[in-house]
Amino acid sequence: MKKIKLIVLLLLCFGMAEMSFAQKEGDPLMQAPLGVQAYSFRNHWANGVExxxxxxxxxxFTELEGGAPKGVTAEEFTKLCxxxxxxxxxxxxxxxxxxxxPQAVADRVKALGSNYVMVAWLPHNGDFTKENADRAIKAFNEGGKVLAENGIVFMYHVHGFEFQPYEKGTLFDYMMKNTDPKFxxxxxxxxxTHFGGGDPVALLKKYGKRWVSLHLKDLRKGAPKNLSGGTGPENDVILGTGELDIPGILRESNKLGIKHMFIEDESDEELENxxxxxAYLKSLTY
Known part of the structure; x- marks a missing residue:
């Protein structure tokens, strides 16, 4: 019995030491630099880039995901940033x-000094189909290879319509299975992800290191959800006030070592929200 108690004590101590090495109680949950998606300021760029x-x-914000606005070169924009x-x-x-x-894409990415490039929408008419997914898979594998050869990480930005049921899972699962993790x-x-019926925390756990970046936003409580990949600006709400488990998402993202997280506000009150x-993200701790 004493031996069993000693083993349990040692295991507990080891677990506490491991936790202490990673994060301590009171450490911020938001481990990545504070980033924002340029689309959040879609109503402002035309009024003045500077x-x-x-x-x-x-x-x-110290990180921006986006490109040079119309009329500004990549070099000018990077200098302003x-x-x-x-x-x-x-x-x-x-x-x-x-x-x-894809090589032209790589050249534009390098001109901005970026290391990642994402595609946020896939062509489809009505419901997203296996044929749409197959076209995307081919373009992702081939284009992603070219980008990787240029030192760039290609990402597909999940938009929710990919969660159409397929075989024993979804077309999103099918895309994960058939895309090359190297590219x-x-x-x-x-x-x-949530809007389309996916569980962000469960999917982070399931696909692990395939995830390299996040868009952080929240959905109004009780807002209707579907597979369209679109909803009104009134349903985009302040982080922490909607349906999403933001603390759970951040905890799992930190375990994966995700280095870039961009708030994207698609409401019509972005300057207030x-x-x-x-402030909500900064209030979250372990």
Whole structure:
């Protein structure tokens, strides 16, 4: 009996030491730098690139996911961001651009100094089908290989419509199974994942290191959900006030070592909501 108690005590001590080495009680749950998706400021860029970047800086963001706004070169935009202490680790491209000329995509990504590029939407008419998924898989594997050869990580940004039932799972599972992990990674938009019927925490656990980035947003409690990949701006709410398990998502993301998380606010009150979402993230601790 004494031997059993000693073993249990040693196991408990080892577990506590392991936890202490990783995170301690009171450590922030938001381990990644504070990032924002450029789309959050879609109503502001046309009014002035520098003034919009000033807003982003004043809010405390140090990472931006996006590209140079219309009329501004990549070089000019990166200089404006650097002057404000903002890096651009990730940008986006259309599916059609990736499919037709992945090298041109790579050149644009490198011009921004980014290391990641994501596709956020796939062409489909009504319900997303296996044929749509097969086209995406081919383009992802082939385009992702070209991007990897250029030192760039390709990500598919999950938008919710991929959760159409298929065989014993979903078309999202089918895409995961048939894309090459060497060339294709994934970005979880936690709200769209939930909106399409997926469980963000369970999917983070299931697919582990395939996830390399997050979009953080929340869905209004009780908002209707479907497989369209679209909903009204009134359903995009301040982090922590909606249906998403943000603390659980952050805990699992930290276990995976995800380094980039971008708040994306698609409401019509982004200037009021973003500071509140930031404050909520900063309030979360282990």
């Amino acid at each position: 003034s919009t970047l000033d807003i982003i800086q004043e809010m405390g 650097e002057a404000r202490g903002i890096s651009i680790p990730s940008t986006g491209t259309s599916f059609e651009q990736l499919e037709s000329d 294709v990674s994934f970005q979880m938009d936690v709200m769209w 973003l500071p509140k979402s930031i």
